[in-house]
Every structure is written in structure tokens, then in C-alpha cells.
Amino acid sequence: MKQTNKQNSALHNKEGKSISNSVSAKSAARIKKLRKKKVSAEELLQAILKGNKPALSRAITLIESQQQNHAKDVSTLIEGCLPHANKSIRIGITGVPGVGKSTFIEAFGNYLIQQGKKVAVLAVDPTSSISHGSILGDKTRMEELVKQENAFIRPTASGDSLGGVAKKTRESIILCEAAGFDTILIETVGVGQSETVVHSMTDFFLLLKLAGAGDELQGIKRGIMEMADAIIINKADGENERPAKKAKAEFKKALHLYPTRQSEWIPKVKLCSALYNSGIEPIWKMIENYRKITQENDYFYHNRHEQNKFWLLQTINEQLKSNFYNQPTIKTELKKQLQLIEENKTTPFEAATYLLKLAKEL
């Protein structure tokens, strides 16, 4: 949508005078199409493979656009990037608001760049469609990292279903990897099912926590502990250091209660203070160790295969829905059926049967 507006205003500003309204819609569409072609998907792809960040950014915008006429370009991009993808380590990072995720990513990302890594930061934020904000929208919170040549930070796509956001994020990972980013950080806030989604697309899952006052084991969503490969207790500085150490011991005890994992990895608990840049290196060493162990015992690859199977089904399901709901007749008729439900003149079952039958005949 943004692109269209820009083109309109460019048209209007051309040679200082506005174009008459009599310009037919057809020729306007032709002009638009020509302009859009200016950078083809193939050219974009080549630029991405060279590590061009503006091209990467533009390609992700294309992925995020829900327009059907971009579908072919998106395919070209993904198919072209796939052979160059999969060579990174993908790290999921979660934690409740206020735990210091942005500060942690700033510190951790800068450390990784010092180690010669290329770091991409993506986010899955299902709440952004409601709050009209986004986790990474406030870029100033990562002001050092954002300036780095070897960092790529992308705010969340907003206004979408979790399934849709997930698909886009997964495709964005592929593109980032093809652009040479070898460490992908995927941030999420602990809402609904978003952690599960991020867990299903990452190799290593970090849960950020704060030391509380004796309630360390409370308030953790069921299942999150089981997903975490490591718990990082952030803000372990100053007065917080003692309670953080206590919390570490408690978490360690709690993690011991879970059965051994298929990965043979025993989840770790680490202290850190992202603000004071302390405890960052041990976290990276731990992740490198995890990669070594799980690549040796093959779990790393097995896990990615399982994730791929899951994403095959997800991709199909999303596509089935998008094929159905994007048909103009269905769009019109769905609106009518929703109105009939509002007026008590039909039931969800009748309406669904009617629309499905209609689609079959199209």
C-alpha cells in the first residue's frame, strides 16, 4: 500500500503539475506496473545474495505485503535464497515485558559482531496488531546495534494472524541467511502461542527471567520451561545479584525435574546483566557448545527436519485459507453471510456450507 501511495504522489508531482483525472485507470495501472518492474525479483535476489541490506529489507516488505500479485515474486525470492540458507544458528529469545529483552539483544548482538558474526534480529509479536506497536518498533532501544554494518534489525510485521506472522518470519529467516547473516535472533513476547511458534523455528531457545522475591517458579506459563534450552536471569547486578543467585539455584532444581531430552542437552541457568554487559560471553559459549553436541549426535539436523515437516503443513494450511478468502466472489458473499448471521437469518454451519459450495463452483 505504501508503495502505491508513493507512486501516486510521484505522478502528481511530475513536472510541477498534477496529472488530469482523465488518465485512464488502465494506463495508470500500466505505469505502476512498469515502475514496479524497475527492480525485478531476480535483481532483488542477486542483491540479497551479495549481502545488500536495503535489498533484503525491500524483499521482506514484499513478503509482508499480502498482495496476491506479489506471490510470484515472493516465490522467486524464496526459491532463489533456499540453496544459500540453513547455514546459520537460529536463536529464540522470550521473556515477559520488562525483563530486558531489547537491552539483552543489544548487548548480545554487539558481542556477536565483535566475534565476527553477522547478526539478524527478527520478531514475532502477535500483539502488535492490537496495540499497533511492535516489539522492535522503538529502535532507539538498540541504538548501538542498529548502527552496525553487520547487523540487520527488522521490526515485526503488524496486523495479522499468528499463523501469518509465523510464515512471514520463517521466510524472512531464509532471506537473512541467504544474505549472509549467520546468527539469527528471533525475539518474542510471552503472549498466547507465540513462544511455541518461535520455538518451532529456532535451534536454541532462551528464556529471560528476573529474580523475584521467592516466586521464581510462579507465573511461568506451562510448557515454557520445557521449551527453554537455557534460562537467563537478567539484571543480575548490584542489589539484585544475591536474589539472582538464589533464583538460579531454584531454577536449576526445577529443571532437574524434567525428563532427559531427545537432544541429550541439559538446560542451563545463567546470570547476566545486559545493561552492564556482564555474563554475555558465557551465554554464547554455551550456545556454541549446544551446537557442537547436537551436531555430533545429529539432533540439530533431526530437529530442523521435524521443523520443516511442521512448516510444510503450516504452509499448506495458510495457502488453502488465502486461496479461499482472496476470491472476489467469496469476499463479497462472506460479508453478506456475516450480515445474515448478525440478523439471525442463518447459522454458522449453513453459511459455511453455502460458501464452500460456492467456491467449488467458481
Next chain:
Amino acid sequence: MKQTNKQNSALHNKEGKSISNSVSAKSAARIKKLRKKKVSAEELLQAILKGNKPALSRAITLIESQQQNHAKDVSTLIEGCLPHANKSIRIGITGVPGVGKSTFIEAFGNYLIQQGKKVAVLAVDPTSSISHGSILGDKTRMEELVKQENAFIRPTASGDSLGGVAKKTRESIILCEAAGFDTILIETVGVGQSETVVHSMTDFFLLLKLAGAGDELQGIKRGIMEMADAIIINKADGENERPAKKAKAEFKKALHLYPTRQSEWIPKVKLCSALYNSGIEPIWKMIENYRKITQENDYFYHNRHEQNKFWLLQTINEQLKSNFYNQPTIKTELKKQLQLIEENKTTPFEAATYLLKLAKEL
């Protein structure tokens, strides 16, 4: 599947000798079909409308069977029941394991029956597919209620996606209502998204809690408090009475922090001891009051319309998936593609594209 086995064994036992293997598959299928026809969907429907519980049970089994050849019968049943449905109050009940949901439903259900109500108990339990158990599987926990003529208790359908379980539960509600049950209790355990699903099909949502030791506001999943129309503090008896009263005050305070609801209903906090049958009547009076208020201000109907719209989309989405994955060619080819992913010979995107294209050509 069960039915098929039974028929086979009946065939084998006929006249004390086993039937030869030469009975053609075709004629066996014909016999099966004849036996299945013995009670037609139309007959089942008439029995349900007369309030026949075994017929209701059998119809729900039909809904739960995922067999495509039952789809037409299921439609007949639902379409036939719909004009007689919608006249009940639907109450969702959630709470962590151990909070006493079964004991509460036993006490609450028996009270309702004494008031002349007809009570159906259903359950949404997405974990049952993993644990191979089910919330209501252990029927002895409701031994009084289960004996009542005016009670219908149905254990959860197992082994399915949450979406699938939700659809079946919603359809079961319609059938129960058509069979004359005027109070529908839908139980769920607080796992994943199941509360959201139950909330989306009920008029009133009860959250059961226990009085803890100062951590009353911890451990509550985000969003649950916002969904609850009432919090019931169970096991408020003996030594527990004082902490329960304290907890009540704290919950009341917490609930005050939420903005006013569209329903204009202010969520209540009540104490009860399901085991000692105390505090049950005020809960029902509260729900009756809720119904009165929201029927007067129209929210009750508005909410059901919104739920119907949601279920229209859910029904379509489930049907799109079921249409796709139930095609024999897709079943075979999907298996092959999953194997190729396992062997690293394709990607989820390529495989999805291939399968979607294949389905188009079928």
C-alpha cells in the same frame, strides 16, 4: 473402527462357524452398509428431539468419527437440530488440575437438577490426545450426577487438534440443546488455548481457583482474568476459609483494575465448597442475574452473534483442511514429501507448492 470390528466378529460367530475367507470384499461391504443403515440419521434425529439419551450419545459419536462417509449424516443431524437449539445457557468452567472441577460440576449439576434443569456436561481437553486420558474419563468422580435422568455427561473426544475438538464440541452443544438440555456445562483444563476456545462458545465463563499463600495473583495465565465472568474460590471450608476470604478480597481488587466490559457486567468473586455443597446456590443466582442483565441490554444475543461469526470462519477453515488432506492422492503424496524432507531432498516450501498444485489438478 469399533463398529467394524464388532461386525466382523459377529460374522465369524454366526451359527458357530467362521465364514470362509472367500466372501468377497464387495459383499462384506454391502452387509456392513446394510447394518449401518439400521438406524438412519433421520431416525436418530427424531429420537434426539424426543430427548433420548442413547440416541444423543450415538449422534455425538457420529460427530466425533472423522470418517468422510459420515459427513452427510452429521449434516442431517445438525441441520435438523439447529431450529431446536440455542435455548440454553452455556457455561464454561476452567481451572488448573486439582482445583476441584469435577467435584464442583457434581455439586453444581445436582443442584441444577433439583431446580428442574436438564444438564449436559461436555469437555474440551486438548491434552487428552497426549495422555490418552480425558478430563471426564474418570466418571466415578461424578457418580451422583451420572445417575440422574436429567443429566447427560460426555467424556472428551480424544486424539485430535484443538480446532477439531472445538468444532465437535460446538456441534455437540447443538445436539444437546435440541435434546432438551437447557444448561450446558463445558469443562476445560487451563492448557494452551483451550480456555479461549471454550470462552468462544459459552455465555458465562467461570474460573475456579484455590486460596493460596499470598500468591493468589501469580500463576494466572494472561488473559484468563479478562475472560472470567466470575472467579469461584473452591475448597473454602475448614482451615481454608480464612485464606479463601482473603483471596476473595484480593481478586476483587484485581478485577477492579480492568476496564468496564461491553456486557456492562462486573465480574464477581464467590466462595464455595463443592465437597460440602456450600455456596452453590449463590453461584446459580449470579448466573441467572447475568442472563437477565445481558438479555435486557442485548449483549447476550450480540455475543452469540459474534461467536457465530467466529465459528463460521472456523468451520470453513477446518473444512478446507479436511477436504485437502482427505484426498487419497494427497495422503500418499504427502507421505512421500515428508520422507523427502527427512532426507533433505526438498524444502517445506517446494513440497507445499507441489502438493497444492497437485490438488488443483485432481
